Amino acid sequence: MVHLSDLKGIGPAAVDKLKQLNIESVLDLLFHLPLRYEDKTRITPLDRVQAFQRTLVEGEITKSFVVQGKRPILVCEVADEQGVIQLKFFNFYYSQKIKMCAGKRIRAYGEVNQGLHGPEMIHPEFWLEQAIPPLNERLTAVYPKSEGLQQKRLQNAVQQALGLLIDGRLNVSELLPEEWLQKARLPDLQTALEVVHQPPPDVDMQALMTGQHPSQQRLKIEEMVSHFLALQAIREQRQQHRATPLCLSINQKQQFLARLPFTLTAAQKRVLNEISMDLAKTCPMQRLIQGDVGSGKTAVAAGAIEHALAAGKQAVFMAPTSILAEQHRLTLAEFFPHENMAFLSGRLKTAERREQLDKIADSAAVIIGTHALFQDDVVYRDLALVIIDEQHRFGVHQRLSLKAKGADHNNSLPHSLIMTATPIPRTLAQVAYANLDVSVIDELPPNRQSINTTLLDNKKMPQLAERIEAACQRGEQAYWVCTLVEESEHLRAKAAENTFEELKDWFPGLKIGLVHGRLKDDEKTAVMADFKAGNIQLLVATTVIEVGVDVPNATLMVIENAERLGLSQLHQLRGRVGRGTRQSHCVLMYQAPLSQNAQTRLSTMRDTNDGFEIAKTDLKLRGPGEILGTRQKGAMEFRLVNVETDKDLFKQARELAEFMQKNHPEQCHALIHRWQRQAATLAKV
Template sequence: MSQPLAEIPVTDLKGVGTALALKLERLAIHTVQDLLFHLPLRYQDRTRIVPIGSLRPGDECVVEGEVKVADVVQGRRRSLLCRIQDGTGTLTLRFFHFNAAQKNSLKPGSRIRCFAEARTGAAGLEMVHPEYTKLDSDKLTPVAENLTPVYPTTDGLHQTRLRSLATQALTYLDRQGLQELLPDNIRQQWRLPELNDAIRYLHHPPADVDQPLLLDGKHPAQRRLAFEELLAHHFSLLKLREKTREKGAPVLQASGQLTQPFLQGLPFPLTGAQQRVGAEVAQDLQQPYPMLRLVQGDVGSGKTVVAALAALQSVESGLQAAVMAPTEILAEQHFNNFTAWLEPLGIKVAWLAGKLKGKQRETQLEAMRNGEARVVVGTHALFQEEVVFHDLGLVVVDEQHRFGVHQRLSLREKGRNGELSPHQLIMTATPIPRTLTMSAYADLDCSIIDELPPGRTPVATVVIGDERRHQVIERVRSACRDGRQVYWVCTLIEESEALQCQAAEVTAEQLTETLPELRVGLVHGRMKPAEKAEVMGRFKAAELDLLVATTVIEVGVDVPNASVMIIENPERLGLAQLHQLRGRVGRGSVESFCVLMYHAPLSKQGRERLKVMRETTDGFKIAEKDLELRGPGEVLGTRQTGMMQFKIADLQRDSDLLTRVKQVAGQMHGYPQHVEPMIRRWLGVGEEYGNV
């Protein structure tokens, strides 16, 4: 029986030695199957000859003509210039790298056919280093029958070599084909072409193909492959979920002996959304397998109270709960909230962060080890090896996209009491578009707190050019005169953190000079955590009127008295980040403003972003738009993008396929033997990526 294409190494192909195999490895091409799935980025149309007289700058095409002149010219760089004519016009060909043999072959009177992009040169249109062939006047040289593929490549690997390898791989495909993993009845139901036909078509599309459809990635052949890839990702996440559920978790019974007095002690009633999500979480915690629930809620929607209810259910069942946040400022805020809520109920709350040292640290670690601390709040310090829990029943992770996969995994390992895993509650104030929830988070149950507590006033958003900076400063002065506090956020296009901090320092100095009556504080990423926390503490205690900051204040800081947020150069931030920053104000009952002070001229995308911010405060609408403008990798954050590496699918473009993918996953229960090969085909061993 012939060997599957997924097992035939590329070194079996003609001309592939060790050096070439190493280059292909950089493109994740190890086998003939990998080569077949290494699809073109775009195509060149070499199927017709274009008259020189009709060329426009930017046209990439084939032209044919007679060489009139070929001279070596000494300019800034020595080059070979060759002029060709075809009866409709004249074109210059320019070669910077050439040899004598090449110059001699391009002698006047010879006919050549060449392909490149036409550009504006010193004397009309020219092609630089075109691919060309000399024509034999006695023979007719046919043009290409198919579009020419342009593949993703790497240093030292030319398109011609990749094309010849792909052509070799296609001969293997013709001989034995790839296994069709989508059952015939499903393919016919959704009118999907066969896998082998789709791959063949995409490597060599015919001349009459609908090129705009192909370039948009919406050709039926491309959709067929995107569909199978999305299905493979979906299966891998479902597999993960099953694997997690096999482990078993402690059953956390809700007796109500702590939750009832907790709810009665709150100065506000829960919103309907908090009650609904709280009930979903409580139900999950009573199951004998680990809860995996993502709770999304806009800034200020009351996620922390839902987390506290879950922690109390763990404590009622005699187990501990751990609450983890990405920054010391946010973790400390959680610690203060949990302490104020739980200590009156007789529950000891421990605190662990990097800044805790010596005796203090040892005391906290001991309280966690011996079970005296029932709830533990901390930063990534909770991951450290020396941290041992007495009996961990629940892990709450806030703003989970800020943590790496391995960090979350190591926290789960700490909960193993014998074979049991702790329940996991993941919270985010970054609304995740439905598209991403259905793909990147298919292994999680999702709950949304879609209601703000009463008394919260919507934030009015103003978009203003920075030439009116003096008016903005006057607005700051008047807000502070009325006893309010103001954030002033500096953003810089440079990636350098040093430059961003410098910009914030300069802004703080300028504002201190212009507003001498105000107490101005500064927070940026280069300050030590303790310094940052000290300044934030003073702002929170109303000892500062104006806080100048880089975007470090984005997540979770709660200062109800702050009612104005100024963001400089907002066009440089993503929508989700702008929405998070805006959520720092409007946390009290007074009317609040967010001023987006842009620098002209705005790009089309920049204008679009600011328009969305002005028109809506709905986090989910903003998240959908953010996905549209920036793509899934950026929206999820760099730490998460490992799981979003699609070869062919594009979550934005193919979002309409996701509902169908879910349906087909259900239909394929009858074909379990196809699931594992499909995951392997598209993800290799990568299905472990989401094991968090």
């Protein structure tokens, strides 16, 4: 068996760099696909070069000189029989200047720009005289790489792996059915790998550059098929675990609904029925609730908790911040006024923590808290239901740690309910959470009004001050959100504490409060309680109020330096207003000039309140990896597939996965092993 360290030029340091790219074997190199391609198979005459295209040119140096300025620039004028181009080097050595003298032959490859004196290349790759190599016979692949790993070294490693494959010294089994490949007019695996790593000059370049070439699609479909096969294996493995059935009679459910201070929407009732059906089973529920800001996910979660309480079991509710956990504690105390509740966060004092730990181990039925809930010294009496809010803020292994608290020696696990107010486009949800059953609360309570959103340059503070004064005089309340706690020389955002002092000068007649993540839990709780009670008219806050804060009387949200925040975070923050019956407003303040991406984000916020529309734009701007977050390491990830641009292939891949399960079951496990290293972990999440 050939190892990475057996390849020429790949020492221990390079092996470590390759692992950062999830390349752990020579076989992995073959499935590390190029980002783009360079055409060094033909020389373009200088009168045919086009701006913004990467091109190979060759000619004779007619002039070489240094332009003096803030930074000296080495300029080489190169001519062929048809035209002239300038090669410019901002960083150059004296020896380079000497070598690049008039009369020498030179070949260069780079992106063509239109300069003041005609076409030019900035810092091209170049070869002089005898060092000019023969023209390549195939396109040159350019790969994604990690810092410290040179592109040429990575290219060389892939070419060695491809050589081993072609020579038969590296075996890569064909795992897709031959009859299906022929019907779909897709190449076999080895042919596909050869084409994507060494495309012939006559290849369909447009298809290759857009990821639509049959060889690329064949590899992507194989990865998709392995994904669906792994998910099916996960579901089958999940059925092997047991869970305590949690059932509610019709009478018990009606009593719970009667206790609520409002009537559930049709969407909430539908999702609660789906949860009830899951909880009645003897295998663990694993359900994700997606619901836009203010759609009432907490009330649905309370309905799930009622099932656990009716069975005499414990339910735990975990939130990512102490402010959100405290909000949930207050809300659930209203829903379950007679139940014994415990609260646990990392900032409790020793005596308070010991008291809460004793309650959790003994009498508490409903437990609310933060990350502290899955620490080693937390022992549950009889945990049957785990609810995790804003799950994307917790890593996979954190979620596993909490679920393990309810496991027992009989292979039993607690039921799991995961909630998110960050809408995820359907195609992405099918991939990222396909091991979960997904429910969507796609309806807002009837009294909710759309929030009016406006954009305002930071310089127009006087106009904004009038709006804040007017809102507070009407008895309403407002938020002012800053993005930093302390001043930073590197960021333009003002510090929350400085803003707090400035706003006290602007509004001497208003009661102003301050909350940020560095306050102690009891201080944050006291400020939020004062704000909710109306004792604070204007609350200056950092993004700690992003989720969960519910103050119906707050009708104005000001977000300072809004261009610095992503769409999802802006939407979450805006959702802190519009929770009552009055018309609410959100002002997005920005520092001009704006980048194109920032303009798109802010205009999207202005134009729609629909979280799923916002999520679609977010997916286009940031891609699936950023939306899911770096904390989801251990979740299924695609190496080749782009969830958004390759979504048309999913139906074909799903049908092929079903075909293989029925007709080629012996190949299914090998496919999962080739592509899905994290399947075993995901089975438990």
